Amino acid sequence: MNDDSTPAAxxxxxxxxxxxxIAGRFATTTSTLESDGWRTEAETNPAPRTQVLAEHAKSIIxxxxxxxxxxSQSINPYRGCEHGCIYCYARPAHAYMDLSPGLDFETRLxxxxxxxxxxERALRKSNYVCSPIALGTNTDPYQPLEKDKQVTRQxxxxxxxxxxPVTIVTKxxxxxxxxxxxxEMAQDNLVHVAISVTTLENALKRKLEPRTAGPAARLRTIEALASAGIPTAVMAAPMIPALNDAELEKILQSAxxxxxxxxxxxxxxxxxxxAPLFRQWLQEHYPERAEHVMSIVQQSRGGKDNQSEFGLRQRGTGVFAQLLQQRFRVTCRKLGLNQRKLDLDCSQFTLPPQSGDQQSLF
Structure with a gap:
């Protein structure tokens, strides 16, 4: 995918x-809808409805x-996410299913x-070694679909x-x-949760993450979790140059x-x-600063739109990335964040009895 390519908006x-x-990178053919002048734009491109399909997986961890x-272990209860976050790095996974990482990702769930x-089957295998399982590493385990399907709860x-032990990241x-x-799990040191807070501005949230909870609701969620004795973190992610990076300190302070x-x-x-989806989004919503945003992104990514190398992909390189890291560290130190290690306890893992188990004679 060319770093400088931007599809028509x-x-x-x-x-x-x-x-x-937008077609996935494995697509052999593509198609586009063209207006013949007889229909309105809404008739030519009707708002898509969310479609929900069952996927009977063969393995889960x-x-x-x-x-x-x-x-080292994770579970994703869902593919696709109705939250619709334009920056979501899980979008490309839909290409493996011959679906669009664009609109399909948020409407074909x-x-x-x-x-x-x-x-249960995986945990009962004789060679299973317990280590914390992460929920929410790709798509959000508490997206709207969870209210009905309750896969995460199960x-x-x-x-x-x-x-x-389990860790959870959600917005x-x-x-x-x-x-x-x-x-109850927190009382036994078996869980900690991270709440993603990308911005404290409702207007930006509605454009960037259209079907997510608002900033105030996420802060209330942090408060509810912490009040219940659950170790809770804030994920200020992603930090987008010249768009929300100025909020970093305020997000950390509020959380x-x-x-x-x-x-x-x-x-x-x-x-x-x-990359092309985000470029298109910038042109639609922030055309006056789109070039500036992508210029800093590329300065922080070795001249490209993205870096995939371990150790660099989360933090980036260059002056902007270094300053962002320094601002984060200074603010965390001032607030007293990250002072306590959150090591979960794997020693309590046990196999509960189930029907058909051989009972001990003694």
Whole structure:
């Protein structure tokens, strides 16, 4: 994908991150809708409805050996995400399903109805080694679909029963529904949660992350989690040059005031199809600063739209990236964030009895 390529801007669909059905990089053919002049734009390009499909997975725990992420095991209950965050680095995964990383990613959603069953099977394997499982590493486990399907809740119930540690990253206030489960697990040092706060400005949030909870709701979620005794962090991510990076200190201060004890940030990442989608989004919403934003992005990414090398992809390089890292460290030190290690306890992992188990004679 050419770093400087930007697809022609379609109309904006209210409540969607993009109106573009950009083809995935594996597509052999593409098609476009052209107006014949007889229909209105709304008739030619009707607002798409969300479609939900069941995906009967064969396995549920994904593993990785990446040196720059703090987990080796993860579960993603859903493919695609209705939140519609334009910058989401999970968008390119839809290309593997011959779907668009653009509009399809936020309107063609897949849930895994057998996730809890597959998890139990995996945990009962004789060679399973317990280490924290991360939820929300690709798509949000508490996106709107979770209210109906409850796949994330079922996964949590299994992990609680097995006394298995779990970490969660979300921007969805629906996590408050599961406070009783999370609070009990927190008492045994089996869970910690990170809430993503990208901006404190509602106007920017509506454009950047159209179907997510607002900034104030996320801060209230941090407060609810912290009040329930759940170790809670704030993810100031992504930091976008000349768009929301000036908010870094205020985000950290507000989250700390709400009860967050840890913090992290990620510099904007634009892998594969995300780069042209983000460029298009800038032209639609912030045309006067689009060139400036992408200039700093490329200065921080070795002259490209993205860096995929371990150790660089989260933080970037160059003057802007270094200053951002320094600002983050100074603010965390002033606020007392990241003073306590959040090491979860794997020693409590146990296999609960199930029907058919051989009972001990003694």
């Amino acid at each position: 379609p109309h904006i669909i209210r409540g969607r991150g993009t109106a573009s059905a 994904a593993t990785n050996r990446s040196p720059d992420i703090p987990f 897949f849930y895994k109805p057998n996730a809890a069953e597959l998890l 996964i949590l119930q299994v992990l609680q029963r097995y006394r298995h 969805g206030q629906l996590i408050q529904r599961d406070l009783p489960i999370l609070a 700390h005031g709400a009860g967050a004890i840890h913090a992290a940030y990620i510099l904007l990442r634009l892998p594969f199809e995300v």
